[in-house]
Structure formats: C-alpha cells, structure tokens
Amino acid sequence: MSRAAIALSLLLACLVGAAGGVLWGQHSERQAQQADQNSKALQQLTSTLTASADLAKRSTEASQAIRKATASLQLAQAQNIKDFRHELQSTATDRVGCVFPAGVMRSISAARDSAATAAAHGVVDTVPAATGGPADDR
Numbered sequence: 332m333s334r335a336a337i338a339l340s341l342l343l344a345c346l347v348g349a350a351g352g353v354l355w356g357q358h359s360e361r362q363a364q365q366a367d368q369n370s371k372a373l374q375q376l377t378s379t380l381t382a383s384a385d386l387a388k389r390s391t392e393a394s395q396a397i398r399k400a401t402a403s404l405q406l407a408q409a410q411n412i413k414d415f416r417h418e419l420q421s422t423a424t425d426r427v428g429c430v431f432p433a434g435v436m437r438s439i440s441a442a443r444d445s446a447a448t449a450a451a452h453g454v455v456d457t458v459p460a461a462t463g464g465p466a467d468d469r
Contacts, residue, residue, distance in 0.1 A: 407445070414438055 418435040425432075 411438060411442060
C-alpha cells in the first residue's frame with residue numbers, strides 16, 4: 332500500500348471516529364435533557380399529588396365538622412320541639428282564648444333567632460341574634 336492510501340485510510344478513520352463522537356455526544360446530551368425533563372415532571376406530579384392529598388384531608392375535616400354541627404343542630408331542634416310541645420300541652424285549656432305562656436313565646440323567639448342564624452351563615456358559623464324584641468313577639 333502506498334503512503335497516500337495509508338494517509339487516506341487514516342484520514343477516513345479519523346473522520347468516521349469524529350462523526351461517531353459527535354453522534355454519541357448528541358445522543359448523550361439528548362438523554363441528559365430527557366432525564367432532566369423526566370425529573371422535573373416527576374417533581375411536578377409529586378407536588379400535585381401532595382396538594383391533592385392535602386385537599387382531600389381538609390375536605391374530610393370540613394365534612395366532619397359539618398356533620399357534627401348538623402347533629403348538634405338536630406339535637407337542639409329536637410329539644411326545642413319537645414319543650415314547645417310540653418308548654419303547649421300544659422296550657423291547652425288556656426289556648427281557647429289565645430293565651431300563650433311566656434315559655435312558649437321565649438321558645439318562638441329562640442326559634443326565630445336560630446332560623447335567622449342558619450339562614451345568614453349556615454349551621455357552622457355563629458352570627459348575631461336577629462333584631463327585634465318582646466314587642467315583635469306579640
């Protein structure tokens with residue numbers, strides 16, 4: 332083989348090696364970029380899952396609070412109805428002349444205040460009593 336052929340073969344081998352190196356470098360860079368994107372996507376998904384779990388926990392706590400408040404309201408209403416019926420039964424003969432005892436009027440006033448509270452803000456939050464006084468109860 333001549334020197335020119337050997338030099339040409341060496342030059343060709345160097346060019347092929349350089350081209351292979353460039354291609355390998357590009358491939359490595361693509362893999363590094365893909366790994367970086369995958370890492371960022373994983374972080375975002377983890378953050379989203381954590382936020383979703385927190386929202387689910389807070390939702391459960393709020394639901395339990397609403398159930399507890401509703402149960403308390405039902406107990407209070409049951410007691411009010413029981414007291415109201417007792418007062419009405421104890422004065423059944425007086426109602427012929429439309430005379431209601433003070434206890435019944437207080438129960439009606441308390442029921443009005445409770446209804447105003449529930450209508451204004453629901454069963455969980457407290458609000459000021461409804462405006463009005465004894466003159467409004469007549």
